Amino acid sequence: MITEPAMPGDKLRIGVLASGSGSNLQSIIDRCADGSLAATIAVVISNVPGAGALERARKAGIPTSCIDHKKFADRQAFDREVVAALQIAGVELVVLAGFMRIISDVFLEAYPQQIINIHPALLPAFPGLHVQKKALEYGAKFAGCTVHFVDGGVDTGPIIIQAAVPVLDSDTEATLAAKILKEEHRIYPRAIQLIAEKRLKLVGRRVVVDPPLELAATAQHNPALD
Ligand code: GRF
Numbered sequence: 001m002i003t004e005p006a007m008p009g010d011k012l013r014i015g016v017l018a019s020g021s022g023s024n025l026q027s028i029i030d031r032c033a034d035g036s037l038a039a040t041i042a043v044v045i046s047n048v049p050g051a052g053a054l055e056r057a058r059k060a061g062i063p064t065s066c067i068d069h070k071k072f073a074d075r076q077a078f079d080r081e082v083v084a085a086l087q088i089a090g091v092e093l094v095v096l097a098g099f100m101r102i103i104s105d106v107f108l109e110a111y112p113q114q115i116i117n118i119h120p121a122l123l124p125a126f127p128g129l130h131v132q133k134k135a136l137e138y139g140a141k142f143a144g145c146t147v148h149f150v151d152g153g154v155d156t157g158p159i160i161i162q163a164a165v166p167v168l169d170s171d172t173e174a175t176l177a178a179k180i181l182k183e184e185h186r187i188y189p190r191a192i193q194l195i196a197e198k199r200l201k202l203v204g205r206r207v208v209v210d211p212p213l214e215l216a217a218t219a220q221h222n223p224a225l226d
Contacts, residue, residue: 013090017099022053024097027185043089127155
């Protein structure tokens with residue numbers, strides 16, 4: 001349980017929500033520790049008792065809270081409890097990292113444009129679940145991952161950053177998922193750092209980095225051109 005009130009500080013206070021093993025959480029913990037991410041993980045919340053993410057947080061000395069969605073009558077009641085825990089911890093940015101719950105209006109209204117998610121596909125292709133398998137079966141030549149702001153849809157919010165990985169004939173669902181996950185661990189802390197630096201502006205549904213970063217300027221081909 002979270003008992004301490006939030007203390008004001010310089011660093012962006014983030015709350016990480018995770019249902020699974022928490023490898024993305026770990027990449028955020030590691031970047032906070034090495035100083036490349038100017039954020040404080042104020043709390044880690046899971047809806048799954050025994051989730052690996054909770055153990056990773058405890059090892060790093062981060063406050064945790066387990067809020068089991070099965071104990072709530074409906075989605076809104078569960079979200080109210082999660083939002084209360086985030087607010088008590090003084091969270092400014094909500095980071096969904098493998099959080100297997102759909103967010104309700106309660107959440108979106110409490111944290112407008114302050115919730116981000118990572119998805120293991122190149123959105124808008126392959127929203128939803130089992131997307132590495134879907135990309136492989138579809139025959140896509142590139143797969144990847146996307147960090148995006150969360151809106152009322154499923155994986156539909158404005159895109160912050162993407163990483164593309166080539167799909168090889170030899171890939172299985174497992175090898176493709178592993179390649180994508182490696183890139184997730186690189187782009188998620190980077191996206192949070194851009195938010196911490198207040199460098200993201202929403203223009204329509206386009207996310208613009210200001211001052212701009214060097215953009216990927218070369219096309220990639222798979223299979224390669226002669
Ligand atoms: C990641 O593939 C993420 O993109 C998806 O759920 C998975 C979580 O993995 N939303 P982990 O718990 O961070 O290892």
